[in-house]
Amino acid sequence: MKLGLALPTFGPDARPEGILRICRTAEDMGYDSLWTGDRVLAPRVPSAPYPSSTGEMPRAYENHMDPLVALTFAASHTTRVHLGTSTLNGLWLPPLMLARSLTTLDVLSKGRLIVGLGLGWMPDEYTAVSVPWKGRGARLDETLDVLEKYWANDVFAHEGTQFTIPETVVGLKPSQRPGPPVLLAAFSPGGLRRVGRRCAGWLPVAMPLPHLLGMWDVIQKEAVEADRDPAALRMALRVNPELTDTKTDPDRMPQAGTLAQYIDYARAAAEAGVHELFVDFGQIPATLTERVDLAGRFLEGVRRG
Template sequence: MRIGFSVPQFGPFADPHRSAGMCAAMEALGCDSLWVADRLLAPVVPPDGYAGGKPMPVRYGTHLDPLLALGVAASATGRVRLGSSTLNALWQPPPVLARALTTLDLISRGRLDVGLGLGWMQEEYEAAGVPWRGRGARLEETLDVLEAVWRPGTVVHSGALWRITESTVLPKPCQRPRPPILLGGFTAAALERVGRRADGWLGASMPLPFFHGLWAVAVEAAERAGRDPAALRRVFRVNPEVTATEAAPGEAHQRGTVRQICDHLRVMCGAETDEVLVDLQLTTDSPEHFLDLAAQFLAELGEPAPSRPSGSPRP
């Protein structure tokens, strides 16, 4: 199991100098990866689809740009992988997105994981001037353009939304054939896309029956496409509510003691390449407490997982 943490970028952590120091400290603690998130605005009136109509956390209204924050993290570290979970892929034209991601891969010397999603908030699409309808098709063509820009040789693309006449687009990313692409989402369509054309899934800590049902969709899609499902990476995000005493067992996917939450994550991670992403930005306002919790999660998740019988299937 690999262990990652959020890049500090929201609320009291939306300070690039503080974020750089904390990223360096988390790398020194021994984590495997650091990840940015993407938020454009936080409506005062709760948007549809957010936590049963509850207000959004106030700190989501204060945020660093995810790609620039990832550049800060890249400059402050030298070993950890750097990713986005998730970057809203449709808020900028794909050639512009490809240029920024290529630059990040070069800055980080080939440590970039490209995590893309569609987002869920219509108000952000309206502010960005991007149509809400047809998001899935826009993402499919965005992926086509990224592939075209990153493959060797000249770039040409002709699609329903974008056209690139044959052009030279250099430099290419450091990683070959391209940076890994991981896709987020929790619908059947999203998991089908993961299985069909992504390198992995940006998932979340969730109740196991829900998780198994979603992952089965990706596995079936990969098999239909002639791909090996076991080669797909999985990164499980958790925004934990850490408590001093144990929470109810049914809440352990997101709430409880550090050990409770880690026990659930260990059950979800069925392959050595699986990864957890612990986002501590809603848990504390203190950089010192943030780093202390990161050390606790590393210690707990670093313990060996309970052994499974030989030949047990991957969940």
């Protein structure tokens, strides 16, 4: 199983020094990937609760960087690690502009981009960028159509219910062909169906492994029904640890626990067939130096197993 780290693109460490520190940490320690998320708004009173046990949006989100710009910066200071979005809210940009940005990043990173797309959780952000909240699934499908055409064709046009693109020559091609892998953060029946039928894989968040594997089984079955090879799909699991000083009840994992418990969870995920797991230490009350230390101990603990 590959292991990754989240870049500090939220909170007080979202600055060049913080990103550089984690970039160097990842490459020096032997991590496989770096990941960043996406926010455009931090309302004092969100219209929808944050999808966590408390329902409260992390205060770190009040200071947020552009994920693709941050990954471009990371690409210029690394040579080996892959660069992923977890997740990029794929509907906030017109798909043609999204295709251009993603292709540019894949070229500049020499084929290290992993495109993780999601729909977000907060209607306020859609309001802020003048994109309808309703009809997100259909809009995502058409966005995926445009990405596929942009990457596969030297000349293409698109006429859909959401977007119209006149015929255009596309000279810029990604380093990865036919294009960078597109993973989807999805949990609804329709979303799991979309992953299995047209995406390269799934971007779940940490949950009890029996539940995780049950959803993965749904995705695999959808791939078979669409005449796709289920073995070709990949799963990249995000872990947002809430670290405790003492061991928690197993029923609370992976919601909260000690570092040792999260190491055990990662080992069990590897044994269960998870392809990649990345951890975000950026949402715990710790300094950047302490997070680097945690990253080293986590990697050593998982690899030792």
